[in-house]
Amino acid sequence: MLLIRCPYCEEDRPELEFRHAGEAHIARPERIAAISDEAFERYFFLRANPKGLIYERWRHLHGCARFFNAVRDTVSDRFVMTYKAGEPKPETLPEETGR
Amino acid sequence: MADALVRADVLAGRRAETAGVSVVPGAPASRLSLRAPQAGIAALSKALGLALPKKPKGTAQDGTRAALWLGPDEWLVLDAEGVDLAGLCASVRTAHSAVDVSHRNVAILVSGPAAETVLAAGCPQDLAPAVFPVGAASRTVLGKVEIVLWRTGADAFRVEVWRSFSDYAFTLLAEAARDA
Ligand SMILES: [Zn+2]
Numbered sequence: 001m002l003l004i005r006c007p008y009c010e011e012d013r014p015e016l017e018f019r020h021a022g023e024a025h026i027a028r029p030e031r032i033a034a035i036s037d038e039a040f041e042r043y044f045f046l047r048a049n050p051k052g053l054i055y056e057r058w059r060h061l062h063g064c065a066r067f068f069n070a071v072r073d074t075v076s077d078r079f080v081m082t083y084k085a086g087e088p089k090p091e092t093l094p095e096e097t098g099r
Numbered sequence: 100m101a102d103a104l105v106r107a108d109v110l111a112g113r114r115a116e117t118a119g120v121s122v123v124p125g126a127p128a129s130r131l132s133l134r135a136p137q138a139g140i141a142a143l144s145k146a147l148g149l150a151l152p153k154k155p156k157g158t159a160q161d162g163t164r165a166a167l168w169l170g171p172d173e174w175l176v177l178d179a180e181g182v183d184l185a186g187l188c189a190s191v192r193t194a195h196s197a198v199d200v201s202h203r204n205v206a207i208l209v210s211g212p213a214a215e216t217v218l219a220a221g222c223p224q225d226l227a228p229a230v231f232p233v234g235a236a237s238r239t240v241l242g243k244v245e246i247v248l249w250r251t252g253a254d255a256f257r258v259e260v261w262r263s264f265s266d267y268a269f270t271l272l273a274e275a276a277r278d279a
Contacts, residue, residue: 009156062238064170066171
């Protein structure tokens with residue numbers, strides 16, 4: 001079982017308490033009715049789906065119930081770091097990242 | 100025709116007892132689901148007569164009343180005497196949500212030297228005393244259902260579970276007790 005660090009509970013907690021909630025840092029257009037179909041498609045449907053590091057929203061559903069963000073490696077499933085919702089995308093990642 | 104509505108005790112008569120552990124239903128209690136921002140904590144603590152915990156897994160207890168930290172702005176408040184907890188909060192003017200959930204949950208009390216082992220049969224959290232000490236509480240899962248777990252003693256836990264899930268939770272704990 002994966003252990004995921006909840007930034008609100010401040011400890012590693014079992015995967016079973018969490019739920020994945022899609023890619024993080026997707027900004028909703030200010031005037032969504034005014035954008036083109038192509039722009040809407042990009043905003044609504046298209047996701048990065050990288051092989052490697054991805055920034056995701058997670059929810060500690062069966063714990064504190066908060067949403068937060070996580071950096072996960074899609075190859076190894078390793079959680080590189082987690083941070084609170086609303087905090088900016090981290091510019092630097094913890095050292096051990098390049099595994 | 101019935102003269103009065105009677106609330107059925109959903110775990111009435113259930114009991115699992117072995118050499119190492121006892122699993123029994125808890126007595127009825129009043130329960131409050133409380134949500135409030137930081138700015139409301141002081142006034143609500145005063146109204147409830149105990150300091151709402153601010154740390155993860157924190158609890159506060161005073162007599163028959165207890166408050167369990169569930170999240171940064173969420174608590175489960177319990178009172179064994181059946182006090183109207185939502186009523187106590189009614190005079191607090193800062194924005195908050197206080198919902199009486201007394202009959203949403205039932206309690207299951209697990210105690211004895213094997214209590215930690217029995218809980219670990221269905222709860223994936225680390226329940227070792229160093230990580231989950233006496234007084235710690237947390238929302239988590241037990242098998243397939245969500246619970247709130249509170250360690251009330253070195254060998255004693257209180258499981259708060261939604262009423263409709265309580266048969267599942269009790270049965271799972273009773274099975275675990277047979278193996279413990
Ligand atoms: Zn959490």
